[in-house]
Amino acid sequence: MTPPVDDRTQLLDALWACQKRHGYIRDEDVASLADALAVSKIEIEGVVSFYHFLHRQPTGDFTVYLDNSIVSECKGFARVKQAFEHATGSAFGRTPVSRRFGLFETACIGLSDQQPAALINFYPFTNLNTLKVKQIVAALERGEPASSLCDEVANNIRFAPGGGKAIFLRDYEPGRAVRKLVGQDPQAIIDEVGRAQVRGMGGAFFPTAIKWASCRQVANSPKYVVCNADEGEPGTFKDRVLLNKYPGLVLEGMIIAAYAVGASAGIVYLRAEYQWLKHKVEAAITDLRRRKLLGTAIAGIAGFDFDIRIQLGAGAYVCGEETALLNSLEGKRGEPRTKYFYPTEKGFLDQPTVVNNVETCCAVARVLELGADHFLRTGTTKSPGTKLLSISGDCRKPGIYEVEWGTSIHEVLALCGANAPHYIQVSGPSGECVSLREADRRLALDDLRCGGSFMIFDHTRDILGILRNFTEFFKHESCGVCTPCRAGNFLVQRKLTMIGSRLARASDFSDLHNWGKVIGATSRCGLGVSATNSLRLAIERFPEYFKSRIIPDDNVTHFDLEAAVKAHEEFR
Amino acid sequence: MTEEVTLTIDGREIRATPGDNLVKVARAHDINIPSLCYFEHLDQPLGTCRVCMCNVDGRIVPACMQRVHAGMEVAFETPKLSDMRHAVLEMMFAEGNHVCPACPKSGDCDLQRLGYEMEVRTVRFPHLFKDRYIDLNAKRTVVDTNRCVKCARCVEEVRTDDGKQVYSFCNRGNETVVAIDYEQEARLTDAQARKAMRVCPTGAIIVRGEPSWTRPFGDRRYDLHPIRGPETLVRRKKTKATPNKRDKKTVATISLAGCYGCHMSMLDTDLGLIDRVDIIEFNKSPLNDIKEFTKRCDLGIIEGGVCNSDNVEVLKEFRRQCDVLVCIGECAVWGGVPALRNTIPLRECLEETYLHCESVEPGQGVVPFDDDLPKLLDRVYACNEIVKIDHYIPGCPPNADIIWKSVANILWDEDNSILYSDFKYD
Ligand SMILES: Cc1cc2nc3c(=O)[nH]c(=O)nc-3n(C[C@H](O)[C@H](O)[C@H](O)COP(=O)(O)O)c2cc1C
Ligand code: SF4
Ligand code: SF4
Ligand code: SF4
Numbered sequence A: 001m002t003p004p005v006d007d008r009t010q011l012l013d014a015l016w017a018c019q020k021r022h023g024y025i026r027d028e029d030v031a032s033l034a035d036a037l038a039v040s041k042i043e044i045e046g047v048v049s050f051y052h053f054l055h056r057q058p059t060g061d062f063t064v065y066l067d068n069s070i071v072s073e074c075k076g077f078a079r080v081k082q083a084f085e086h087a088t089g090s091a092f093g094r095t096p097v098s099r100r101f102g103l104f105e106t107a108c109i110g111l112s113d114q115q116p117a118a119l120i121n122f123y124p125f126t127n128l129n130t131l132k133v134k135q136i137v138a139a140l141e142r143g144e145p146a147s148s149l150c151d152e153v154a155n156n157i158r159f160a161p162g163g164g165k166a167i168f169l170r171d172y173e174p175g176r177a178v179r180k181l182v183g184q185d186p187q188a189i190i191d192e193v194g195r196a197q198v199r200g201m202g203g204a205f206f207p208t209a210i211k212w213a214s215c216r217q218v219a220n221s222p223k224y225v226v227c228n229a230d231e232g233e234p235g236t237f238k239d240r241v242l243l244n245k246y247p248g249l250v251l252e253g254m255i256i257a258a259y260a261v262g263a264s265a266g267i268v269y270l271r272a273e274y275q276w277l278k279h280k281v282e283a284a285i286t287d288l289r290r291r292k293l294l295g296t297a298i299a300g301i302a303g304f305d306f307d308i309r310i311q312l313g314a315g316a317y318v319c320g321e322e323t324a325l326l327n328s329l330e331g332k333r334g335e336p337r338t339k340y341f342y343p344t345e346k347g348f349l350d351q352p353t354v355v356n357n358v359e360t361c362c363a364v365a366r367v368l369e370l371g372a373d374h375f376l377r378t379g380t381t382k383s384p385g386t387k388l389l390s391i392s393g394d395c396r397k398p399g400i401y402e403v404e405w406g407t408s409i410h411e412v413l414a415l416c417g418a419n420a421p422h423y424i425q426v427s428g429p430s431g432e433c434v435s436l437r438e439a440d441r442r443l444a445l446d447d448l449r450c451g452g453s454f455m456i457f458d459h460t461r462d463i464l465g466i467l468r469n470f471t472e473f474f475k476h477e478s479c480g481v482c483t484p485c486r487a488g489n490f491l492v493q494r495k496l497t498m499i500g501s502r503l504a505r506a507s508d509f510s511d512l513h514n515w516g517k518v519i520g521a522t523s524r525c526g527l528g529v530s531a532t533n534s535l536r537l538a539i540e541r542f543p544e545y546f547k548s549r550i551i552p553d554d555n556v557t558h559f560d561l562e563a564a565v566k567a568h569e570e571f572r
Numbered sequence B: 001m002t003e004e005v006t007l008t009i010d011g012r013e014i015r016a017t018p019g020d021n022l023v024k025v026a027r028a029h030d031i032n033i034p035s036l037c038y039f040e041h042l043d044q045p046l047g048t049c050r051v052c053m054c055n056v057d058g059r060i061v062p063a064c065m066q067r068v069h070a071g072m073e074v075a076f077e078t079p080k081l082s083d084m085r086h087a088v089l090e091m092m093f094a095e096g097n098h099v100c101p102a103c104p105k106s107g108d109c110d111l112q113r114l115g116y117e118m119e120v121r122t123v124r125f126p127h128l129f130k131d132r133y134i135d136l137n138a139k140r141t142v143v144d145t146n147r148c149v150k151c152a153r154c155v156e157e158v159r160t161d162d163g164k165q166v167y168s169f170c171n172r173g174n175e176t177v178v179a180i181d182y183e184q185e186a187r188l189t190d191a192q193a194r195k196a197m198r199v200c201p202t203g204a205i206i207v208r209g210e211p212s213w214t215r216p217f218g219d220r221r222y223d224l225h226p227i228r229g230p231e232t233l234v235r236r237k238k239t240k241a242t243p244n245k246r247d248k249k250t251v252a253t254i255s256l257a258g259c260y261g262c263h264m265s266m267l268d269t270d271l272g273l274i275d276r277v278d279i280i281e282f283n284k285s286p287l288n289d290i291k292e293f294t295k296r297c298d299l300g301i302i303e304g305g306v307c308n309s310d311n312v313e314v315l316k317e318f319r320r321q322c323d324v325l326v327c328i329g330e331c332a333v334w335g336g337v338p339a340l341r342n343t344i345p346l347r348e349c350l351e352e353t354y355l356h357c358e359s360v361e362p363g364q365g366v367v368p369f370d371d372d373l374p375k376l377l378d379r380v381y382a383c384n385e386i387v388k389i390d391h392y393i394p395g396c397p398p399n400a401d402i403i404w405k406s407v408a409n410i411l412w413d414e415d416n417s418i419l420y421s422d423f424k425y426d
Helices: A008-022 A027-037 A041-052 A070-075 A078-087 A130-142 A186-195 A206-214 A238-244 A247-261 A270-292 A322-329 A356-369 A370-377 A411-418 A463-477 A484-500 A506-522 A524-533 A533-541 A543-547 A561-569 B024-029 B079-095 B110-117 B153-157 B190-199 B261-267 B272-279 B309-321 B328-334 B337-341 B346-356 B400-412
Strands: A062-067 A102-104 A118-120 A123-125 A157-159 A224-229 A265-270 A307-311 A354-355 A386-393 A399-404 A421-426 A432-435 A453-458 B005-009 B012-016 B053-057 B059-062 B073-075 B140-143 B169-170 B178-179 B206-207 B249-255 B280-282 B297-303 B305-310 B322-328 B377-380 B391-393
Touching: A008 A027, A008 A041, A008 A307, A027 A041, A041 B169, A041 B178, A041 B322, A062 A078, A070 A078, A070 A224, A070 A386, A070 A463, A078 A102, A078 A130, A078 B190, A102 B309, A157 A411, A186 A206, A186 A238, A186 A247, A186 A356, A186 A370, A186 A484, A206 A247, A206 A354, A206 A356, A224 A322, A224 A356, A238 A247, A238 A270, A238 A386, A238 A543, A238 B073, A247 A265, A247 A270, A247 A307, A247 A354, A247 A356, A265 A270, A265 A322, A270 A307, A322 A354, A354 B079, A356 A370, A386 A411, A399 A533, A411 A421, A411 A453, A411 B391, A421 A463, A432 A561, A463 A484, A463 A524, A463 A533, A484 A506, A484 A524, A484 B079, A506 A524, A506 A533, A506 B059, A506 B079, A506 B261, A533 A543, A561 B377, B012 B024, B012 B059, B053 B079, B140 B190, B153 B169, B153 B190, B190 B206, B249 B261, B249 B400, B261 B297, B261 B400, B272 B280, B272 B400, B297 B309, B297 B328, B297 B400, B305 B309, B309 B322, B322 B400, B328 B337, B328 B391, B337 B377, B346 B377, B391 B400
Parallel strands: A062 A102, A157 A399, A224 A265, A224 A354, A265 A307, A386 A453, B005 B073, B249 B280, B249 B297, B297 B322, B322 B391
Antiparallel strands: A062 A118, A118 A123, A386 A399, A421 A432, A421 A453, B005 B012, B053 B059, B053 B073, B140 B206, B169 B178, B305 B377
């Protein structure tokens, strides 16, 4: 049976239900959903094929999604992948013959502090190795459910500033923030958030107060508040920890936003990789409803009605981009919209919508709870407050660090026990790479902005290998709607693959640098705009490395005759 | 009626209604901002192709996303912006599998027209040769995904009477394709099906049984002049004010994986050939049957791509022996017709040809292999994937006039004006 749907916004849930029930989406599901929504079947196919957790072929009783991010690669991805293939007899990426195990690679699943990691039937399995894989597969074969076999995911909270300065990582008591709304004018709330200089923590650092004010002044209703819990940037896992440890705080931030802008409904867009956290958020919603902090007349404020639901994503990094997220919420392909309208003007269902990151929601809740002055006492004048870092890679203590803005790279490296750092990737693949020469730089709005991901690589990691992993990621995650990102990232990936471990011409690297610039300048959304950042910056910031990779004669290319004639030699 | 406002495009003052689309305003004033996805009637423009990049008030943005306002300052014709637009257009040629000589839309294709108008002689990117399919299952139209640039026009514009989508994007990233809903497609009226072909800026949607492509050269939409502009736009490549004296130069030529068509075209100049013999001495070339280089050459002319190990050696030899290398014809420029095999693994090509093909007695076929024969490469490579190439002359084949003008331009810095109507990919 295909689940019934009344409108397009329920499409993703319905597709999930089919996927879970049958292991894939059947022809009859597509037909009946198309029928129910009065759209053509190809439109449904278009949606299904956009998300990588939705399949049109059977995926087996157990689906294994193994994280292929760079940190996983460094920690033994190849071995674990092979172990899964040996233990299950299935091959990655193909429909399982046995109908038992479907093996798939997937982008970062937000567990970089405990790699290699995989999701089996969407339950987390961390710190994998060959032996552990064998045991897991054997237990699943015996009939033990993945839900009981899976790992308890550690929060790995490692550091918060002392002296009561912490903003995020401190105790939480339900309602402390929301009850502060009583007797306050919405504009006063926006002003307080503005005074604390809260900025979007989803990576764009847009001042939250300005976003709210522009939504508030739009007359249309209903308005919506969306919490962006799509955390897809490889190496980031701060939102995972916040949702795991402080789900109530996140929701309170949404309630405050709703009060400020006059919204009546809220949605948490939870990435599919975090399904195992869904019950935590649900429990927090129920708890807040019980405390009359969600629903009607919230905290006793007459006329303040607001409720929250959860929408599960279905596997697409680009859906973290706020307008793609809105399309996804509407049951469409997660293609980013053009910047013709802002979400605060025309967002979810063309209504005014505020989209805020999980960490931003927590920050505004803390503004109400602790006051803007608390923020202004931490960090620097230009960047007050603190930032959550998700640290992973070659260091002794990977995990979550709350640091004051203004902390230097050196200080961060010392905190996490990075003994021999060489290449540091700040803000994930779409952020920037830093060499030790720049380690005095500080994490701050006016210096090095950090969205949360902080990956450390020592000198044993090949820089071109790291960049190849990033390019593969962008090639795969591009939504495909605009030329430079769709074709450009493919071209960059192809060139890096052709160079492989061989030497290249100087012009190959300058080409890559130039192509990167064009892709960045002409792409439609942030994905394409920043996809080639790391590549370009690596060429600029690691000149010795790239010099060592160059062949002297620029007249001939890296064409490999031996490899090219191999296919014909097979007929010898 | 709203008051008109003034904006500037490349310093030129233009009056327009505020809120109007910049592409539309510019075109109304003969400033032809290129685009493949822009439609005047869509007030939320598609914004997919990204060929219309301009600098508006200091920011690099697609022109199609801009509503004009008072005091708007637009830069369009700057070297940097032009290079950017070129790069995006070139990506489309590199990404798809465009074989203009074999395309029914050739001459009527907007992608091709932009290539001509923007003088794309070669593509800076290596062609991707991704295996793409032609969907022949629908009743009214054929969709060739090799030629689709994913502009989304058909997705948005082609609907059945009850508003259902007929074409939709499927998959994502570089796997994105336009897929057909066979059921809805069968319900399209004649007019709707023709509209589908018309809204498609390339040859990706073709209506079955439409004879539009039987028109001869010269009668097609973009054969003689650009979409806006004079009948014969003269293009120039940078030339010195006074060309160098025509001292005698040595030239070598070769046909690699080509059909000798470009060489035939070189000869196709009647008496012009006699003039050239005085100033050009041919060294290694099929034209005089000199097999080996006997001296260093000023110029090497390469026809054809690189399909076997011998081609690789010869091309490298040309690079060593010639000061300047020029590729003539589509095959040398990017692989061309022989590169049609590039989306199919070599093993399959050989087995089909020598083992399974109908003219082979079952069980009698052998795939030729001998150490004395050149080895086939896994795919056909463009010349610039093997050695550095200095100049490109597109066409299939380029006409003789263009070849010799370009050669004279390279050798003696002579004027290289080419008529729009002479510049062709097919
Ligand atoms: C490709 C791409 C992916 C993104 N992914 C996320 C994400 O996973 N989580 C998030 O909060 N913001 C993400 N963003 C940023 C959002 O577009 C948006 O700026 C943010 O959700 C706004 O909330 P904030 O102002 O609270 O940061 C992404 C942006 C882009 C371009
Ligand atoms: S930049 Fe990439 S992800 Fe963004 S719209 Fe373009 S193709 Fe899609
Ligand atoms: S005519 Fe247009 S669509 Fe056809 S092959 Fe040439 S560029 Fe491509
Ligand atoms: S088929 Fe044609 S109209 Fe449709 S997206 Fe492709 S190029 Fe555009």
